[in-house]
Amino acid sequence: MAAPIPQIKQFLYSHYLLGGLRQSLGVLLPVIILGRFFGHYDLGVIASMGATCVAIIDQPGGPRRYRNNEMLGGIILGTFTVAITGLASASPVLILLCVPLLCFIYSMLSVFGRRGGLIGFACLLLMTLTMRFPMQPQDILLHTLYSLGGGLSYYLFSRLFRKLFWFREERQTLAVALSATAEYIATRSEFYNSDTNLDECYRKLIKIQADMTDKHQAARDMVLRELPTGSGRGDKHKQALLTVYLNMVSVLDSLVATYTDYTLLRRQMGNTDFMFFAHDGLYKLSIDVGNIAMNVARSLHTRRRASVKAEIRAMEYELEQHRNQGMPTNDPETYALLVQILRRLRNVNRIVEHMANNTRRASQNMPVDQYMSKSLSRFLSREDIRLGMLTSNLRLQSTHCRYALRVTVAVLCALGLGALSTHFHDKLGLISALTVHSYWIILTILVIMKPGFATTRQRNGWRLAGTVIGCTGAFLLFKLTDSGEVYLGIMLLAYLLGNSLVQLNYMLSALFNTIFVILSFQFLSTGGTFIIGERLVDTLIGCGIAMAASYLLPSWEANSLDALAKQALVANRDYLHTGLEFARLSRAHSQARLQASHADSSEQAQAELAQLEAALMEADTSWQLSNKNVHIAFSNFAAAFYRMMDEPVGRQRNVSLLNNLLIQNHVLASQISAAVPLLATLQEVPPGIGQSLDAIQTLLTIEDASAPGSIETEGELALLAYPIRQMVKAAQLIRQDMRGLEYSVGPQLPPKEAQERGLAA
Structure with missing residues (x-):
């Protein structure tokens, strides 16, 4: 793809x-x-x-x-x-x-x-x-x-x-987030391709979502701190950025709410035309969002090139065929899924269309005032800086203290090596000359070593590869030409690329930085190709020391994953709680508005309506804030899990349990996003659905609970029945996996439950 x-x-x-x-x-x-x-x-x-x-x-x-x-x-x-x-x-x-x-x-x-x-x-x-x-x-x-x-x-x-x-960096920060969103949409489209491996699709999606969350947070901080004031300089640009950002969030929310049981969907639908059109429609939308990202970065208006109208009409035709064949009666769950997929594709297409029309200039009738509320400040990331954070981590149990000790020991080794090289200069000869610049060894150590073992090992490999390729490139350059003008031009270009790529591709950044340093020394001295060998040997020594020191008091990711899994669970539980409160207030507001619309409505009814509107707005903000927290908690959990998978096998723990928890937390958050808006439109919650929601909340407190055997599926409730069932299933699996984590560090699982979970010896 x-x-x-x-x-x-x-x-x-x-x-x-x-x-x-x-x-x-x-x-x-x-x-x-x-x-x-x-x-x-x-x-x-x-x-x-x-x-x-x-x-x-x-x-x-x-x-x-x-x-x-x-x-x-x-x-x-x-x-x-x-x-x-x-x-x-x-x-x-x-x-x-x-x-x-x-x-x-x-x-x-x-x-x-x-x-x-x-x-x-x-x-x-x-x-x-x-x-x-x-x-x-x-x-x-x-x-x-x-x-x-x-x-x-x-x-x-x-x-x-x-x-x-001005506003160039703001636009480009938002464009990077849009590009990540486009990649996320393209990855989701592969779930509708029956030829792809479903587990591999999940792994790729979770990694991309974790990376996308960081970029969305950067865009959120940038846009919400540059809100239009109504009369300030550049308000039109700010409105355009705000419009695109809000549309991007809406696209993501719509996609997250389209989670389905893809195993069931593939089994029931296979390689049907509906699946083919769903895949192509999502992929075309990813291309549209990618084009919008480029035009946001260049401050250009977007004209959509790819259209999904044909795919939507084809899906409507396929759905009509299934309806005529009796699918709503024979297989109502699958039919409800197909209806949901079609509706969400229409919704995303509408949002992308609106986003494209407002790429450079937002519509003048955009309600700016509603975004000036102080409640938006809660969506911004804040870095708490207190001296107590430093002093409280001065203990061996702290991962930060362990990291600082590892760096200190590694630097001491580099200093000792430099001292020995100087002391035995006459005996070591060439080796001493190659290691005379011990500061480069220390610099290599400082660049490579990070708090996590997997990150250190990864950067070690990238640094070595980049240095070797950079030294080879510099050596070939010295052999091809001795022009100072060529050296200067390549040196400046290498420095620019080295700085630009440091967050995107560390190996390429190391490559260009190596070329820059070697060419710099060529201007400062006449060392020639000897400088290349000097840099290479110093880097090899620094990498070796850094890698050896990383085994000193290491901070293995497995030690933090249980806590991160709990944070993801708590975030989902809060997301459900705030969502149900939002749905409850939405139903109450609809009833109050209906009562207040009567000609003989009292002033008390009007006052109650105003109070409900204020409470509903606060509940909506709280739910959206919980949604953001779910994405962040899930991203932290997923990133730590995949870092653990890069560590030695002997240091990996509960891989199957943690992988299941990742998937089920993703399922649960997706179904909450799908169910809450539907619950908000009901006049009242049916008993079966209400009991299921109570059971879900109980399960998320890691307590046993039984959901009703059947829930209401009449009419529009069929669309709600599926996400509710999936939420119950996900909550049950999360409860079991969390108990499995507790038993893995404490008592063993009871034999019966261990056998059920496939964990018995």
């Missing part, structure tokens, strides 16, 4: 390339100004080191205000780091004390999340570059001031860059 958007085209119009361009220009600017115009290339390099620290923090995506504060914090900490490291650089003993201490402290900043980890890594990078050579006391102040100036220059440049390219 081809991707809805070619990856190269997607990259060229993404905020990753724009962010890489901003970082590259901001870092190289001090060298260009101080070197080209004043002849002080050495001072320009020092200033660029300070700018590099801030550029690492200035990653694409995320709230602009938070990023400004983070860059300022990085400048302060980076300046302190340069001063301390400079003072210690003249004494090997002080370096041996200072560097490991800074490594531990800055690695502990990972407790503050991804942004804290970036600030810590940026400061460690400055430390590593500062310790390259010993400095005299009179040089330390000048070095620190130029590093500070470089950091401030990048900060000001970044602010100016965003002013000049």
Whole structure:
């Protein structure tokens, strides 16, 4: 299956390339100004080191205000780091004390999340570059001031860059989320292809959904913090972004609510034309959403090229044929599923059509005021920063403390290796010459090592592959030409691509960064191809130390998966609770509005209607917030599960149980999304459905409950019966799997239940 958007085209119009361009220009600017115009290339390099620290923090995506504060914090900490490291650089003993201490402290900043980890890594990078050579006391102040100036220059440049390219990054952040949505739609279309493996489809869908959730959160933070005010600069652009974002969320909600028992559907429908048209319709919609993503990034209007009208009409014809053959009577459950699939495809097509029409300019009659409510602030991600988070993790049980200790030990090993290489310089000869730059070994360790074992091993492989390919490319370049102009052009292009790809493809980023560093040294010295061997050997040593240290006090993903499974369960339980409350208030509001519409309605009835409207709006917001929390909890659970699958087999635990929990939590959330809107349209909840909902809520508290043997399926209730049955089934399986997790770390399952679950010896 081809991707809805070619990856190269997607990259060229993404905020990753724009962010890489901003970082590259901001870092190289001090060298260009101080070197080209004043002849002080050495001072320009020092200033660029300070700018590099801030550029690492200035990653694409995320709230602009938070990023400004983070860059300022990085400048302060980076300046302190340069001063301390400079003072210690003249004494090997002080370096041996200072560097490991800074490594531990800055690695502990990972407790503050991804942004804290970036600030810590940026400061460690400055430390590593500062310790390259010993400095005299009179040089330390000048070095620190130029590093500070470089950091401030990048900060000001970044602010100016965003002013000049206003809303460009916002549009491209939203475009990245739309591209992820297009890939998600294309993956869902494969469920209607009977030739594909259903388990493989689920695995791929869960991975894509976890990645998509992060990109949706970045777009949410960007758009909801840039809401139109009604009279401000750029309100038309803000309205367009808000319209597209809300439509994107509606598309996702509609698709999530179309979950069905694909095993049953494939068994009943097989390779019928209905399945074929459903597959093609969804895939065409993914192409449409991909085109919209590209046009959002380029600020262009979208003209839809792919149309699903033919598929919808063909599905309507197929459904009519099944109706004439008596399927509503003979197989009402399958017929209700087919009706639901058709309705959802129509709905998604309508939303995509509206999104395409408002790609560049939103409709003028868009109700802006309803989106200015303070309740929307609850949808924004917030990073809690408290000193207590740092001190409470200073214990061996903390994964962050273990990670900091691993980094510290690895850096100590690198320092020891460098000291031995210097001490035995005469005996080691070439080996000593190749490892003379121990700071590169330390830098490799800091880049590779991450809190998770699987991530460290993965980055280790990518770093090695990228370095080897980059060294090979640089070697061939040196053999083909000795033109300085060619070297300079390739060096600048490599630096741009290295910065742009760091979040997308780490191996390619390492490849281009290796070429940039080798060409930089070619300008600074005449080492020739010897520099290539030096970089390669240092990287190999750094990778080896990092991989060996990752086995020290490791934090295996299996240890956190039980807690993440519980969080996913709690998120689904809250999602159901808030959804049922929303449905209850919707029914009450409909009745109150009907009473208030009578000519003889009292003022009390009008007041009750107003109160119900306010309560309904709050309930709707709470339900949508719970929906967001379900996606985040599921994404965290899925990401940790697949990281565990990349760890050694001996460290994997309860793979079957956890995989079933992933699928059933996905099923449950999907069916809640499908059932709640239907419940909201009823005048009253039938007894059988009400008892089933009570049983589901009880099961989600990991208590036994029995659902009624039959539920109402008359008329439109047939559409509701299927998601209710699926919710009961999913809740029962989740309860069993959660009990299985409890017994796996405690008492064994009773023999009878173990035999039923296939877990008996």
